[in-house]
Amino acid sequence: MAEKILLKNIDVPGLASFEVYRKLGGYSAVEKVLKNFTPDQVTSEVTKSGLRGRGGAGFPAGMKWGFIDKKTNNPRYFVCNFDESEPGTFKDRHIGQLNPHQLIEGMILGSYALGARTSYIYIRGELFYVLRIIEKAIAEAYKNGFLGENILGSGYSLDLYCQPGAGAYICGEETALLESLEGKRGNPRIKPPFPAVVGLYGCPTVVNNVETIAALPWIINNGGEAYSAVGIGNSKGTKLISACGHINKPGIYEIELGLPVEEFIYSDEYCGGIRPGHTLKAVVAGGSSVPILPANLILKTAEGKPRLMSYESLSEGGFQSGTMLGSGGFIVMDETTCIVKNLLTFAKFYHHESCGQCSPCREGTGWMEKILHRIESGHGTMKDIDLLVDISKHIEGNTICPLGDAAAWPVASAIRHFREEFEEHVKLQKCPF
Amino acid sequence: MPEKLNIEFNRETLDLVNKIIKRYPEGRQKSALLPVLHIAQAENHGWLSSETMEYVASLLDIQPIEVFEVASFYSMFNLQPVGNCVIEVCQTGPCMLKGSEEILAHFENRLGIKAGETTADGKFTIKTVECLAACGNAPVIQVGTEYHENLTTQKADDLLEKWQAENKTSHTNPYL
Numbered sequence: 001m002a003e004k005i006l007l008k009n010i011d012v013p014g015l016a017s018f019e020v021y022r023k024l025g026g027y028s029a030v031e032k033v034l035k036n037f038t039p040d041q042v043t044s045e046v047t048k049s050g051l052r053g054r055g056g057a058g059f060p061a062g063m064k065w066g067f068i069d070k071k072t073n074n075p076r077y078f079v080c081n082f083d084e085s086e087p088g089t090f091k092d093r094h095i096g097q098l099n100p101h102q103l104i105e106g107m108i109l110g111s112y113a114l115g116a117r118t119s120y121i122y123i124r125g126e127l128f129y130v131l132r133i134i135e136k137a138i139a140e141a142y143k144n145g146f147l148g149e150n151i152l153g154s155g156y157s158l159d160l161y162c163q164p165g166a167g168a169y170i171c172g173e174e175t176a177l178l179e180s181l182e183g184k185r186g187n188p189r190i191k192p193p194f195p196a197v198v199g200l201y202g203c204p205t206v207v208n209n210v211e212t213i214a215a216l217p218w219i220i221n222n223g224g225e226a227y228s229a230v231g232i233g234n235s236k237g238t239k240l241i242s243a244c245g246h247i248n249k250p251g252i253y254e255i256e257l258g259l260p261v262e263e264f265i266y267s268d269e270y271c272g273g274i275r276p277g278h279t280l281k282a283v284v285a286g287g288s289s290v291p292i293l294p295a296n297l298i299l300k301t302a303e304g305k306p307r308l309m310s311y312e313s314l315s316e317g318g319f320q321s322g323t324m325l326g327s328g329g330f331i332v333m334d335e336t337t338c339i340v341k342n343l344l345t346f347a348k349f350y351h352h353e354s355c356g357q358c359s360p361c362r363e364g365t366g367w368m369e370k371i372l373h374r375i376e377s378g379h380g381t382m383k384d385i386d387l388l389v390d391i392s393k394h395i396e397g398n399t400i401c402p403l404g405d406a407a408a409w410p411v412a413s414a415i416r417h418f419r420e421e422f423e424e425h426v427k428l429q430k431c432p433f
Numbered sequence: 434m435p436e437k438l439n440i441e442f443n444r445e446t447l448d449l450v451n452k453i454i455k456r457y458p459e460g461r462q463k464s465a466l467l468p469v470l471h472i473a474q475a476e477n478h479g480w481l482s483s484e485t486m487e488y489v490a491s492l493l494d495i496q497p498i499e500v501f502e503v504a505s506f507y508s509m510f511n512l513q514p515v516g517n518c519v520i521e522v523c524q525t526g527p528c529m530l531k532g533s534e535e536i537l538a539h540f541e542n543r544l545g546i547k548a549g550e551t552t553a554d555g556k557f558t559i560k561t562v563e564c565l566a567a568c569g570n571a572p573v574i575q576v577g578t579e580y581h582e583n584l585t586t587q588k589a590d591d592l593l594e595k596w597q598a599e600n601k602t603s604h605t606n607p608y609l
């Protein structure tokens with residue numbers, strides 16, 4: 001890859017301190033913007049960059065900012081989604097822990113563009129030790145005049161705070177996050193209205209993922225066009241992929257979008273191949289919610305084209321033979337993996353995390369867990385397999401928020417691609433692994 | 434509000450609470466609920482009693498039922514007493530692929546309890562949790578605000594020995 005955008009300095013010792021970050025050119029994007037850019041010019045650079053939301057949905061960031069009504073006198077809010085709870089995803093922690101000032105600088109840029117005077121970083125409660133690192137960095141930014149009243153004499157003022165969650169995956173869904181930030185249960189809101197119209201405390205709000213926000217300083221420093229020159233098709237720029245499972249080198253990798261999946265899995269620069277003596281069986285490419293693909297379909301599309309790490313290529317073939325880039329949580333499984341058992345942990349997860357507002361999700365996730373448990377423990381029937389498909393179909397598209405879909409897709413795709421393995425569990429009346 | 438509460442924050446903790454309340458607009462002090470519940474739980478030996486929740490309600494000028502409603506939603510809040518040291522073992526797919534079941538069984542055997550239980554001496558509780566966002570270093574456990582990653586049964590033994598020796602508590606103010 002030509003140049004790293006997000007992790008360029010990540011190995012520099014002491015990067016979490018203001019001094020080191022600043023010495024490496026940090027906060028120059030804030031200086032540039034406060035001196036030379038109107039808020040709308042910042043938005044326009046971000047639009048030009050083609051940056052898409054890195055939280056999972058891939059919505060264009062600049063377009064989302066454009067939905068904010070700037071004519072009202074209401075306060076506006078910019079909120080960072082640091083809930084990072086999608087199984088397989090562990091990239092935001094990397095930034096928060098090692099380079100908090102990059103996130104803070106991005107928060108200042110986004111807040112300025114939106115006209116927010118108060119902004120929040122909502123971080124999952126389990127990551128309190130990262131919250132402390134970010135709070136320390138925020139204090140340094142205040143001390144050095146990059147936060148607070150009249151930043152760098154520009155007349156623009158901004159307060160920035162961290163807010164902990166308390167163990168609820170659903171609070172990663174942006175409207176549930178806002179409910180939680182208001183001190184309530186994390187029940188997703190019915191959309192519309194979207195947060196850009198009615199968000200935090202009823203005011204226009206933008207929620208963006210940590211990684212989306214961390215890309216902003218580079219985009220401002222180098223220009224939106226430079227960013228959009230990186231990547232492929234409508235997948236601009238770079239993406240953090242958190243790779244785990246049965247690979248030689250689990251970890252967080254910044255890739256240029258468009259990298260062949262095969263290279264990502266087997267090259268020593270990235271995952272370093274499957275652990276010795278084993279072979280690739282399946283991959284969940286974008287966090288637990290996206291469809292699982294068997295080895296042949298993750299490496300090549302159904303038409304035999306090499307599969308690339310990009311929004312378009314990963315979803316090529318739709319749900320029949322494709323998947324999604326999602327959050328970039330890349331879970332690799334070798335031939336020793338029981339697909340049913342892995343799926344059971346996911347089903348348990350979604351059942352546990354359903355907020356309970358919609359009956360298809362609340363009941364369906366529980367049923368799916370129970371049936372999968374039955375099959376895995378050797379008490380399943382062939383009818384159970386079809387029942388699972390049936391339940392997943394009844395959840396999909398029938399719920400307030402996408403958690404329902406997220407629970408349904410892994411089940412539907414595992415049966416689509418690995419049906420024999422489910423049947424084997426039933427025939428043997430036990431787990432074959 | 435009850436006459437006399439067993440739980441009351443000291444001056445420093447109250448200052449922290451007041452600092453947190455100022456982060457939100459006027460009249461939106463309920464936003465401080467999650468942060469304050471985290472602090473209250475740490476001060477109350479790792480769990481939220483009705484009395485603790487009533488105290489939090491009085492601090493934020495909201496109804497106790499509003500506090501209970503929220504506390505019961507989030508899995509980090511314990512509504513029953515727990516041991517001094519709560520060991521939270523991640524059980525989700527990526528950790529399972531890397532042997533989290535073995536780690537859980539090991540803790541269970543060593544402590545003679547099952548997940549969800551507390552040892553008779555009140556020292557340890559084992560809890561299973563969902564993905565901790567550290568799957569690259571699976572298997573992973575959490576104790577208080579500490580993460581322990583790339584766990585092996587050997588590492589688990591070393592940790593247990595250390596915690597036994599230092600009478601480990603996982604209930605410390607997470608902000609400090």
Ligand SMILES: Cc1cc2nc3c(=O)[nH]c(=O)nc-3n(C[C@H](O)[C@H](O)[C@H](O)COP(=O)(O)O)c2cc1C
Nearest residue numbers: 053054055081083084085172173174208209212402
């Ligand atoms: C159930 C569920 C969980 C989610 N979890 C997260 C999360 O942990 N982090 C995140 O950034 N986005 C998460 N999202 C996506 C957010 O709703 C939202 O799209 C995102 O924060 C927008 O930021 P982006 O456009 O920068 O990606 C989740 C969505 C759903 C439906």
Ligand code: SF4
Nearest residue numbers: 355357358361399401
């Ligand atoms: S789909 Fe599930 S998580 Fe989402 S609002 Fe409905 S019940 Fe809650």
Ligand code: FES
Nearest residue numbers: 523528565567568
């Ligand atoms: S599955 Fe255990 S940390 Fe993600």
